Amino acid sequence: MKLAIIGSGIGGSSLAYFLKDSNMEITVYESREIVGGRMRHVDFKGRPVEIGAGFFHTANRNIMQLTEKLGIEKVELSSDNFGLWDGNKMLYQTNNSDLITTLKLLIRFGFNLIKMQSIVKLVKSNIKQFYEKDEVFHSVPEMIKMMSFDQIYQESFDSNLSNFGVKEKIKTELALPATKYIYHQCGNRGMNGFAGYVSLIASDDEPIYYIKKGNRTLCEILLREARVTLSLKDKVTSIKKEGDRYSITSENGTILYDKVVIATPMEIAKIELINIDKK
Ligand SMILES: Cc1cc2nc3c(=O)[nH]c(=O)nc-3n(C[C@H](O)[C@H](O)[C@H](O)COP(=O)(O)OP(=O)(O)OC[C@H]3O[C@@H](n4cnc5c(N)ncnc54)[C@H](O)[C@@H]3O)c2cc1C
Numbered sequence: 001m002k003l004a005i006i007g008s009g010i011g012g013s014s015l016a017y018f019l020k021d022s023n024m025e026i027t028v029y030e031s032r033e034i035v036g037g038r039m040r041h042v043d044f045k046g047r048p049v050e051i052g053a054g055f056f057h058t059a060n061r062n063i064m065q066l067t068e069k070l071g072i073e074k075v076e077l078s079s080d081n082f083g084l085w086d087g088n089k090m091l092y093q094t095n096n097s098d099l100i101t102t103l104k105l106l107i108r109f110g111f112n113l114i115k116m117q118s119i120v121k122l123v124k125s126n127i128k129q130f131y132e133k134d135e136v137f138h139s140v141p142e143m144i145k146m147m148s149f150d151q152i153y154q155e156s157f158d159s160n161l162s163n164f165g166v167k168e169k170i171k172t173e174l175a176l177p178a179t180k181y182i183y184h185q186c187g188n189r190g191m192n193g194f195a196g197y198v199s200l201i202a203s204d205d206e207p208i209y210y211i212k213k214g215n216r217t218l219c220e221i222l223l224r225e226a227r228v229t230l231s232l233k234d235k236v237t238s239i240k241k242e243g244d245r246y247s248i249t250s251e252n253g254t255i256l257y258d259k260v261v262i263a264t265p266m267e268i269a270k271i272e273l274i275n276i277d278k279k
Pocket residue numbers: 006007008009010011012029030031032035036037038039051052053054055056182183184234235236237263264265268269270271
């Protein structure tokens with residue numbers, strides 16, 4: 001059976017890896033010249049600097065297991081020292097000692113800090129439980145429902161925090177800067193609550209990691225292990241259903257496949273679907 005995967009980000013490359021023993025003949029199409037998609041880094045003075053997905057949390061079971069299994073060296077991101085600069089002065093700064101940091105933050109934010117941390121812990125625990133369920137979902141809203149996050153997903157992060165009683169000071173000095181740091185986006189500009197809380201998981205007590213040689217190298221290794229045919233700089237422009245099969249037209253021509261997986265957001269893929277139900 002011939003399978004085409006469109007996109008070599010972590011979605012496409014991990015799928016190829018998980019199917020590596022399925023006897024399928026897998027081709028991965030990638031419009032860019034390198035694999036990894038939004039897991040992306042630039043080399044700075046010989047070291048990778050992440051400019052997309054920067055780290056992964058211990059709760060991310062799949063990446064933790066894959067890095068262990070494939071012997072990929074990961075580094076624990078030290079969260080010992082961070083602070084907030086308001087343009088003139090440091091509003092607060094953490095310390096190498098966890099105890100001193102906790103005390104400093106408690107002095108600044110009061111017990112409201114514990115309230116916010118308890119929400120973050122709840123979000124993390126639901127994510128962990130979701131892995132154990134091993135259930136299939138067909139859309140992001142369906143996945144959110146299965147994780148019991150409907151309410152926080154429908155509301156903005158900003159109003160979510162207010163509804164849970166998180167005060168303005170901790171919002172503007174801790175929660176919103178976290179979204180800016182993680183996503184390069186402000187959490188008070190329409191970001192939903194789920195995305196907002198995910199960015200705060202980094203402030204949790206369990207370790208977070210990045211891959212020493214750059215996070216996108218995970219995609220390279222997965223694709224190599226899966227022994228796929230990798231078609232780089234090959235943008236897919238249309239997929240057409242022809243009987244039981246699918247013809248894929250890309251910059252390099254047209255090929256017929258038995259199955260196709262689109263592992264990229266459709267908004268950016270700009271792929272024309274012909275004779276295919278868009279749902
Ligand atoms: C700034 C930023 C920071 C982030 N930080 C984190 C983080 O710290 N931790 C974390 O877990 N997540 C983080 N994320 C989210 C994470 O990067 C994404 O969820 C994940 O990388 C998405 O992977 P994907 O495979 O679904 O899609 P993508 O990585 O977008 O891969 C899709 C691939 O398909 C290719 N493609 C698109 N259209 C076509 C076409 N027509 N033909 C051929 N190829 C095509 C694209 O070039 C791309 O390589 C961050 C995202 C951003 C943007």
